Amino acid sequence: MHAESQIREPLIIGNKTYRNITDDIIAPIEGKASRTWYILFTIASLAFMWGIGCLSYTIGVGIGAWGSNNGVDWAWDITNFVWWIGIGHAGTLISAVLLLFRQKWRMAINRSAEAMTIFAVLCAAIFVTLHTGRPWLDYMLFPLPNQFGSLWPNFNSPLLWDVFAVSTYATVSIVFWYIGLIPDFAMIRDRVVKPRMKKAYALLSFGWGGSARHWSRFEEVSLVLAGLSTPLVFSVHSIVSFDFATSVVPGWHTTIFPPYFVSGAVFSGFAMVLTLMLIVRKVYSLEAYLTVKHVEYMNIVIITTGSIVGVAYLTELFVAWYSGVEWEQYAFLNRATGPLAWSYWAMMTCNVISPQLFWFKKIRTSLVATFILSIVVNIGMWFERFVIIVPTLCRTYLPSTWNTYTPSFIDVGIFVGTIGMFFVLFLLYSRTFPVIAQAELKTILKASGEAQKKAAAEHAHH
């Protein structure tokens, strides 16, 4: 057993035993759904259905249904893609990077954060498959032998790197998540009494038994997967940023983009994890495991990444001025003072100013404040992508091509639809999957449980 300093706050509140952890994690799966769950599920499903309607309409008539136009060819769609894929980053960061750093507080949140990652990447996938215009030809993105020569995709293009990065990221995240889920599914299989549930979880648990040999391999696999996912998570958003940075569009052609995008992604991802975890904690009474301390730790990550994003914004402005390139300077002047300046200042307020409130301990340990600010941050991060894409493309080199942009009803519909889909998937997940990695949590009970820590302190005094 690993002894832990008494100064550290316990990560599991109350007098919990291994059995209590099992009971608490299995309660939402065995129990009936609450009315709140049904209300949320209905709202999310309606949004999802609206989205499916708009999506089908787009496939039927083509992307002329969108507000995008000749100059502003990337607009809502790519904004949403980058936003969703950015949100996805927190899951892998929590499960991989924090595993390598041996942060124990990750154990209560990693499962749901990874679930969130996978659902967010699915939402992002909708936008990339649609924006090609003819999604039934999307197989052409892959280097498959074809009848045109064979004519291969262009491996020099960051857009193609994106295809490889996002698909690697999605599949590796799913596998990492599932390997961690197997022991927990086995726990549910051994506990539930309803025969149909037992059968379902027996199938999902792949026959896991928890023998020492299997645990030894399990730990090695988790560690190596974490080691592989860590550079992966940084590479994915770097490559997403290359889509912009390798172009010659003023305001996009900057070397700061990869670190700026990655920290922005972690920033928005943690905000989304907080939004979801604060709901999960309340709805399923998991206050003992998702403590105020966990929220505080996540808020500290938000201050850090939020400040990096803030510094990046200022660096961009400085470099634009210092470069002496007129077009570059105008791109930023236009963002801050042009017709869409309101979106720039919305971004600045939400992303740079609001997270700084977390310097106050009162605010970063307040659940209500955290919940509100987590949503504010995600709105801000959506605007960041919007600001990068739309105002920039509205005013490029030739004033004769200058343009304005308004999203169409269909644009809004697809976006709302993906939010609906995200919540439909998350709500279904939270009722059928173990929302906390209980096997991992049991390993830290003796070192980080409140009652266990107290007992250890007593023992040390005598």
Place this chain on the structure above:
Amino acid sequence: MATKQIIHGIFGDEEPLLDACKQLRASGIRIKEVFSPFPIHGIDPIIGVPRTRIAICAFIYGITGMALATLMMWYMMVHDWPNDIGGKPNWTYYMNVPAFIPITFESTVFCAAHGMSLTYLLRCWLVPGAKAKNPDPRTTDDKFMIYLELNDEQSKKADEILRSTGAEEVNYKGTITIEPKY
């Protein structure tokens, strides 16, 4: 032919189980298997589980992925259909290699991660429809079990050790017959 007794020693926590394992090994008893709800750190050398070589597999899969990506991009971009895209020609691999690094990296990670995961699942025989491998369902919840297959003389000794180290239950689960090896 030898008949062996199957013994399940059930513990309520990891420390007494580790203690029992040490004592069993000291008296020359082979521990067939240990089942627990979570990984017990430091148990592998005590019960004689060798270090897994799965990370080496991951390395080999990763190198394979890297080689495949390199081969693919060389073939498609340089050998089969070289193009001059935006004034950046693809006549040689070494001149184009910076543009190939992202996909080479992604492919390395893809092959290493999936190859290792598949190896892990197959090596542990974790497949859909496989029978649960834990003999007692409580070991995924809050119980820890030492699983022994012993002859009568060793059984007595093991029983003593298990009880003295704090086993909550010592269950005899019948006998199995083991064919002698020639």
